[in-house]
Amino acid sequence: QVQLVQSGGGLVQPGGSLNLSCVGSGSDLSIYPMTWYRTAPGKQRELVVTITRGFQTLYADPVKGRFTVSRDNAKNTLYLQMNNLKPEDTAVYYCNVDQYWGQGTQVTVSS
16 A cells, blocks of 8 residues: 655745655655645645656746755655745645655745
């Protein structure tokens, strides 16, 4: 049984930074693309960034230049470094690998 366990997140002021992690267990996840999604209050879930097994990345326009995704296949771990955070980044962030989802992590950007 594959499990994805997220950590990180929290409350930060505008312009601040946060780092999210997503650790997988139960299978070798290195062959899969890994994706961060987010769901903002009152909005539908949206893709934030995908990183392929070949380390190619695809960022959503709103986060380009501010967020950086990375993965450590040896540790079955996905990361998201978020810089220059804005109030509109407030959302619950989820990691996704294949059919599996993390539990979600709240990120709140507010002064």
